Amino acid sequence: METKKTEAIILRTKDFGESDLIVTVFSYRYGTLKGVAKGARRSSKRFVNSLTTFSLVNLAFRERRSGDLVWLDTCELAEGFPAIRSDYNLLSKASYMVELTETLFPSNVQNAEMFQLLKFGLGSLSEKQNTEETMIMFQTRAMKIGGFGINLSQCSLCNRRYEGKGRALFHPPSGSIACLSCEKESVLNPGMGPKTVQVLEDFQSTDLSLLQNVQCDDDIITELKKVLMMHVEHRLGKKLKSAKYL
Numbered sequence: 725m726e727t728k729k730t731e732a733i734i735l736r737t738k739d740f741g742e743s744d745l746i747v748t749v750f751s752y753r754y755g756t757l758k759g760v761a762k763g764a765r766r767s768s769k770r771f772v773n774s775l776t777t778f779s780l781v782n783l784a785f786r787e788r789r790s791g792d793l794v795w796l797d798t799c800e801l802a803e804g805f806p807a808i809r810s811d812y813n814l815l816s817k818a819s820y821m822v823e824l825t826e827t828l829f830p831s832n833v834q835n836a837e838m839f840q841l842l843k844f845g846l847g848s849l850s851e852k853q854n855t856e857e858t859m860i861m862f863q864t865r866a867m868k869i870g871g872f873g874i875n876l877s878q879c880s881l882c883n884r885r886y887e888g889k890g891r892a893l894f895h896p897p898s899g900s901i902a903c904l905s906c907e908k909e910s911v912l913n914p915g916m917g918p919k920t921v922q923v924l925e926d927f928q929s930t931d932l933s934l935l936q937n938v939q940c941d942d943d944i945i946t947e948l949k950k951v952l953m954m955h956v957e958h959r960l961g962k963k964l965k966s967a968k969y970l
């Protein structure tokens with residue numbers, strides 16, 4: 725079988741047999757892959773310090789004749805993001821990013837844009853600046869890339885256009901905004917000020933390179949955290965396991 729190479733991010737590892745590891749990665753070229761790293765728990769030159777969750781690596785692997793596991797040949801560390809592992813708050817956020825990525829893009833679904841977003845998100849977290857903004861931006865964009873962008877242009881109930889003035893509500897069943905004539909602001913329909921809607925719009929559509937170290941006011945962060953948690957839960961039909969640690 726031919727050897728394939730790709731950049732990848734380690735999502736998870738699990739002990740397998742006496743000395744092997746089962747490694748799950750999200751790769752640039754092949755999406756989520758699960759592979760066996762033979763002898764990785766003994767000292768192995770082929771996997772030096774690279775098989776740690778959140779690490780960015782250069783991977784070489786071969787497909788097997790049957791089954792959905794691949795053979796990992798070599799794995800070289802490109803960036804370990806060590807800061808993430810030494811801070812519980814960052815670790816929780818990174819774990820959520822990884823879980824959301826795998827949920828949106830299960831096995832064999834390749835998406836280069838999602839790979840770049842995860843790499844960007846982990847890199848931003850490891851710099852320890854504006855981590856709340858990083859998290860909201862990651863959720864917003866991951867959902868958009870996965871086909872679940874939030875419609876911010878009009879009320880989903882009466883179709884009235886939102887002109888960017890006054891408060892709007894988030895309407896989880898439609899993944900869209902609603903106007904205050906159609907619904908009341910409540911726990912089920914959290915409200916957003918016009919600046920919050922604008923930030924959401926920017927997070928959904930601005931080029932990733934322009935979103936480095938974005939900073940938002942606290943009230944915008946508070947509003948967006950509620951909206952994004954509800955949006956993810958509604959669209960995926962479940963609460964992510966790592967959400968409870970956020």
Ligand SMILES: [Zn+2]
Binds near residue numbers: 879881882884906
């Ligand atoms: Zn309406």
